[in-house]
Amino acid sequence: MSEYWFIRSGFEKRAESFFQKKLAEAFACDYEIGKQDFVNAGKAAAAIKFSLKRIGVNAEILRRVAIIAYEAEINITAHANGGKIRSNIHPDLIHIVFEDYGPGMEDIEKSMLPGYSTANDLVREMGFGAGLGLPNIKKNTDVLHIISEKGKNTFLEVVVFF
Amino acid sequence: MKLREVVEILDGKLLFEGVNLEIDIPCAFGSDLISDILMSTKEPTLLLTGLVNLQIIRVSDMIDLFGIVFVRGKIPPDEVIEMAKERNLPLISTKYTLFKSSGLLYNHGLRSCKI
Numbered sequence: 001m002s003e004y005w006f007i008r009s010g011f012e013k014r015a016e017s018f019f020q021k022k023l024a025e026a027f028a029c030d031y032e033i034g035k036q037d038f039v040n041a042g043k044a045a046a047a048i049k050f051s052l053k054r055i056g057v058n059a060e061i062l063r064r065v066a067i068i069a070y071e072a073e074i075n076i077t078a079h080a081n082g083g084k085i086r087s088n089i090h091p092d093l094i095h096i097v098f099e100d101y102g103p104g105m106e107d108i109e110k111s112m113l114p115g116y117s118t119a120n121d122l123v124r125e126m127g128f129g130a131g132l133g134l135p136n137i138k139k140n141t142d143v144l145h146i147i148s149e150k151g152k153n154t155f156l157e158v159v160v161f162f
Numbered sequence: 163m164k165l166r167e168v169v170e171i172l173d174g175k176l177l178f179e180g181v182n183l184e185i186d187i188p189c190a191f192g193s194d195l196i197s198d199i200l201m202s203t204k205e206p207t208l209l210l211t212g213l214v215n216l217q218i219i220r221v222s223d224m225i226d227l228f229g230i231v232f233v234r235g236k237i238p239p240d241e242v243i244e245m246a247k248e249r250n251l252p253l254i255s256t257k258y259t260l261f262k263s264s265g266l267l268y269n270h271g272l273r274s275c276k277i
Binding site: 038042045046074128132133139 | 194195196197198200215216217218220221223224225
């Protein structure tokens with residue numbers, strides 16, 4: 001099993017307190033993501049963005065959360081056997097969990113390198129597969145945690161503070 | 163620069179009528195890679211691209227676009243045009259390449275969005 005953690009500098013305390021307390025009060029929404037379903041891909045990300053917009057989260061954070069959610073949703077669509085997304089909206093942060101149904105990542109560190117991609121031709125023709133998905137998620141999030149292993153589900157969670 | 167000028171300079175064709183051509187376009191960005199577009203557009207922008215699949219409209223749900231210019235004479239499928247209509251997102255098609263389109267707009271004073 002391989003695991004990856006990233007916490008943006010300056011957010012260590014808030015991240016620690018979030019993961020220790022696992023705050024109970026959250027507004028949760030679930031989305032199911034189909035394998036290679038490029039017709040619906042992006043709808044969950046748009047819904048998450050809309051939920052945040054409705055509660056008055058500022059535009060810069062909306063943009064960051066939308067990009068994270070979209071990239072991760074596309075990753076599930078393009079690379080996995082489908083998966084699910086759960087967004088937990090707290091008063092001061094959003095926690096999103098992306099879990100796919102395999103087949104797992106061979107090398108998380110490698111996948112974090114800008115330009116590294118395992119996308120097939122179909123996915124590339126659509127404009128994906130630049131190898132910037134995970135780097136883009138990392139760039140926009142405050143916390144990123146990935147657990148993956150070849151042959152297993154990949155678990156990816158992010159936290160963005162408002 | 164007004165959207166109307168963009169259409170004129172690129173000898174472009176509006177893919178559906180009824181959009182406001184008098185809106186101000188402050189800046190632009192061009193790419194055929196979705197992650198590039200998401201990574202590089204920190205402010206509302208005009209997008210120039212050769213991508214015509216419906217994911218380009220989903221991208222417009224994530225970031226703020228003033229409109230999309232499809233280069234190299236590309237025309238998206240009807241369903242994509244319908245999705246843009248629903249969002250009131252102007253679509254323009256030009257026969258020029260991404261390079262030539264960008265150059266022409268730049269020469270007329272349009273600049274890159276903040277990246």
